[in-house]
Amino acid sequence: MRDLGIETSGGPTTRHVSDSIALGPGLVLQGARMHFRRNEEVFGEGEDADYVYRVVSGAVRTIRFSSDGRRQILNFYFPGDIFGLECGKAHSLSAEAVVDADLALVRRSAIDTAAAQDASAARALINLVQRQLQNAQEHALVLGRKGAGERVAAFLLQLADRVTVQCEIDLPMSRADIADYLALTIETVSRAFTQMERDHTIALPSSRHVVVRNRCALELLEAA
Amino acid sequence: MRDLGIETSGGPTTRHVSDSIALGPGLVLQGARMHFRRNEEVFGEGEDADYVYRVVSGAVRTIRFSSDGRRQILNFYFPGDIFGLECGKAHSLSAEAVVDADLALVRRSAIDTAAAQDASAARALINLVQRQLQNAQEHALVLGRKGAGERVAAFLLQLADRVTVQCEIDLPMSRADIADYLALTIETVSRAFTQMERDHTIALPSSRHVVVRNRCALELLEAA
DNA sequence: CGCTCGATTGAGCCGCGTCAAAGTGCGTGG
DNA sequence: CCACGCACTTTGACGCGGCTCAATCGAGCG
DSSP, X not given: OOOSSSOOTTOSOOOOEEEEEEEETTEEEEEEEEEEXXXXXXXXXXXXXXXXXXXXXXXXXXXXXXXXXXXXXEEEEOTTOEEOOOSSSBOSSEEXXXXXXXXXXXXXXXXXXXXXXXXXXXXXXXXXXXXXXXXXXXXXXXXXXXXXXXXXXXXXXXXXXXXXXXXXXEOOSOHHHHXXXXXXXXXXXXXXXXXXXXXTSEEEEETTEEEESOXXXXXXXXXX | OOOSSSOOTTOSOOOOEEEEEEEEXXXXXXXXXXXXXXXXXXXXXXXXXXXXXXXXXXXXXXXXXXXXSOEEEEEEEOTTOEEOOOSSSBOSSEEEESSSEEEEEXXXXXXXXXXXXXXXXXXXXXXXXXXXXXXXXXXXXXXXXXXXXXXXXXXXXXXXXXXXXXXXXXXXSOHHHHHHXXXXXXXXXXXXXXXXXXXXXXXXXXXXXXXXXXXXXXHHHHHO
């Protein structure tokens, strides 16, 4: 990751605006804010996990690479989401900005001391990690037990619940990102979208803009 | 789950031997010990998550069912492992004994108060959940990015590191369990074993007993 | 206008699932 | 002690879903 204490001479992407991360009700930590460009790395696998991040705007993906070099996207993070909490000293995965993104960040040491002093902070931290765990398990279920169409349907429903007004979804990520998240190929993802459009389940005004026409059909498709 | 305060008239499987769970260095909580028979349910999805468990002997699997009814095994737990920590009030998955198993258990409320009073306990709890998270992410990577042979190889290596003397593995679980863990079918798992035997990578004195003949070949196979 | 990158579409192939049939080990009861 | 039955495993034949390879399309941009 880029040094935090040093203003990079290359550009105005780094700003040291004071910002905060809410760990739980009543617990807010001070931190800095930084801007990342599309596809810029936030931190890399193996680097020291010195910071925890909250998405202010934009979107972030976390990645791990398989031993044969293929990448698996583990999760997408949207405004309000927190990521970067890890158990070891080093990150076990890397994170990149999907699109231009503003992130608020606080030192991990600050979080640790807060958790040590305030029981409710510790509680909030545990809940945070536990929710991520549940998330990862749900994802494993999808990867293990669902076909291509069902995976894409599940993905769209997940986004519809998190990002938008239930009906119009602006995809910040490319087909390649979706494919690497769902463990499919871009071609298969594309075909799934086309098929849903044919069935009038969704509309695709543009490739990054999805309109959910028939949510029930999507939910039916997800169950499959 | 069976009531803890009531001796089931059916059999001698429940014993209220006092036992303990070590959450971290220097923090040990008192609890009871219980015995579960092969395939017996420890707790079910949706039930109240009132206890946390540590495997004393035997093995446990955690399960989730896909909407179409197919099961996905999320993890296996062996002696020393802790499971049952969840974020909500209710369990989001179920747990069953793979073989006859002794479990130590403590009330969740006891853990919560311990974490609230002792910072190092809270720290240990967070680490525990974070390790599980890393585990689940690794599993997602395997399900998403590896073929049948690679999955089985990864599974065997994982067991070799955890359960045995690096060379002889006693499988407590059936082919069906392995298949549901790796998101394959029993036939495919069986074929993978047979293939490894043909390649002299492993030996199979019996279907539940694996001898690793060539660990390097296994590691090579895992990477694929 | 043409270049480039991402998305779509099509044809063919391959790995794994499905279905079916033996084969094996173990406990139970005669 | 042997015979039987049952649950689990192995093996084979076949089909299908998703991957591969390749061509085309479309949008943003210089």
